[in-house]
Amino acid sequence: DSGVTQTPKHLITATGQRVTLRCSPRSGDLSVYWYQQSLDQGLQFLIQYYNGEERAKGNILERFSAQQFPDLHSELNLSSLELGDSALYFCASTVREDSYNSPLHFGNGTRLTVT
Amino acid sequence: AQSVTQLGSHVSVSEGALVLLRCNYSSSVPPYLFWYVQYPNQGLQLLLKYTTGATLVKGINGFEAEFKKSETSFHLTKPSAHMSDAAEYFCAVSYSGGGADGLTFGKGTHLIIQP
Numbered sequence: 685d686s687g688v689t690q691t692p693k694h695l696i697t698a699t700g701q702r703v704t705l706r707c708s709p710r711s712g713d714l715s716v717y718w719y720q721q722s723l724d725q726g727l728q729f730l731i732q733y734y735n736g737e738e739r740a741k742g743n744i745l746e747r748f749s750a751q752q753f754p755d756l757h758s759e760l761n762l763s764s765l766e767l768g769d770s771a772l773y774f775c776a777s778t779v780r781e782d783s784y785n786s787p788l789h790f791g792n793g794t795r796l797t798v799t
Numbered sequence: 800a801q802s803v804t805q806l807g808s809h810v811s812v813s814e815g816a817l818v819l820l821r822c823n824y825s826s827s828v829p830p831y832l833f834w835y836v837q838y839p840n841q842g843l844q845l846l847l848k849y850t851t852g853a854t855l856v857k858g859i860n861g862f863e864a865e866f867k868k869s870e871t872s873f874h875l876t877k878p879s880a881h882m883s884d885a886a887e888y889f890c891a892v893s894y895s896g897g898g899a900d901g902l903t904f905g906k907g908t909h910l911i912i913q914p
Contacts (some may be wrong), residue, residue, distance in 0.1 A: 793842055
């Protein structure tokens with residue numbers, strides 16, 4: 685058990701809809717990372733927050749947004765969903781602002797299916 | 800920019816045989832290298848990491864990897880495969896000063912263990 689909790693585990697929704705994915709980081713971790721995993725693209729970094737502030741952006745679409753709350757949990761909002769957004773979305777946390785020397789602790793992911 | 804190439808999207812070995820998963824990286828500065836494992840329906844967990852110092856790194860579950868700067872490689876090995884090793888393995892790279900944008904992952908190698 686990594687200590688990172690993601691909810692829900694599965695989400696099925698229709699095109700055009702909006703969903704929110706939730707992540708509770710490991711106790712004591714201040715950084716939260718969001719990744720998208722798909723068969724064709726592999727693991728793609730989306731966005732990172734550290735202690736409530738956005739720190740880095742990766743391949744995140746404008747239709748997607750995220751935030752980290754004072755209690756350090758994070759939410760990833762996906763809107764105007766398209767079939768291609770179907771993927772496994774992972775949250776990972778680490779204690780430091782950067783991850784270059786400290787391992788990421790991953791949640792079990794949320795599997796999003798857009799129909 | 801840094802990148803990771805994992806040779807072979809699928810590797811099949813017999814139980815008890817040597818496991819060799821290949822990873823080559825591209826980084827203009829000294830890298831930090833990681834191997835993560837993903838079991839079905841789970842998030843990624845850290846197997847081992849190389850930061851500085853000894854180039855042969857030992858990880859969990861009997862895995863080890865050797866950093867070879869001249870070959871820009873960080874191959875993962877295990878002397879004797881076990882059925883429980885069947886999983887997806889990801890090589891990842893980052894570097895000091897690279898910013899808070901998480902790790903760059905390879906596409907992954909699916910390890911199949913034949914009985």
